[in-house]
């Protein structure tokens with residue numbers, strides 16, 4: 001049995017549970033009301049915790065693995081191993097200053113008061129840049145501190161940036177990119193490592209599928225070569241003759257981020273009747 005710690009409530013909670021469901025791991029839906037619950041069809045026990053507590057639980061071995069933001073894992077300085085980034089909970093950690101303040105570079109932070117909930121990460125950044133500043137550690141609503149003259153700058157999580165804007169702040173230093181990731185305890189026995197490998201195999205299949213689309217299209221044979229050059233595919237596209245002479249059906253897999261660009265090129269090259277579908281799992 002593998003014990004997994006996930007966030008009880010908050011930005012990573014839904015993403016973590018959905019990921020497990022997509023991996024075919026089911027559990028009671030009211031499970032989250034409790035401190036822990038067992039999966040119904042995989043040797044997995046889940047602990048629901050505050051995200052800040054997850055790295056320590058994994059380090060101590062109370063949980064074998066945990067899903068937590070890289071920002072939180074790094075700030076905790078827990079001695080745990082990152083196994084797999086998950087592609088959700090993406091954000092950045094940045095320094096922001098009041099928007100009208102002149103800012104020419106990191107040296108302008110010298111002797112300033114910087115409010116943050118991430119003192120360790122901030123200290124590292126300042127040390128790296130040989131700047132000494134006063135770090136004011138506070139646990140929430142960091143973004144309001146410059147407005148009430150409690151700080152000259154802040155170091156906080158940014159996603160869209162709208163919280164900064166609505167508090168009259170501007171992002172001046174991007175310190176770190178972060179996303180949710182699976183972390184593990186350093187000393188897992190071989191049985192647990194095998195379960196973790198199985199889980200990661202499933203997660204990778206799910207996440208790869210999310211980044212790709214399956215595409216089917218028809219093309220006149222004389223344009224086949226040109227169309228196939230556009231399609232990268234996993235190996236090469238599958239080509240099948242259509243009932244109508246002189247035409248072929250082409251099947252391939254394309255990456256989501258190149259999707260519209262490729263569709264346009266395919267149309268320009270003479271492809272017709274394009275069908276695009278989601279892929280549920282992708283195992284290479």
Ligand code: PRT
Pocket residue numbers: 007008009010011012049050051052068069070071072089090091143156157158159160161162163164178179180
């Ligand atoms: O109760 P618990 O301690 O478990 O949760 P929490 O309140 O400490 O954390 P939570 O749920 O807010 O965030 C959990 C994790 O989600 C963070 O540690 C990050 O790894 C990740 N994450 C991703 C974010 C954001 N995006 C984000 N936008 N965490 C917080 N925010 C905040 C940000 O600080 C800002 O104040 O959301 C606000 C809106 O951001 P903008 O830039 O879109 O306006």
Ligand code: ZN
Pocket residue numbers: 050051052
């Ligand atoms: Zn937290």
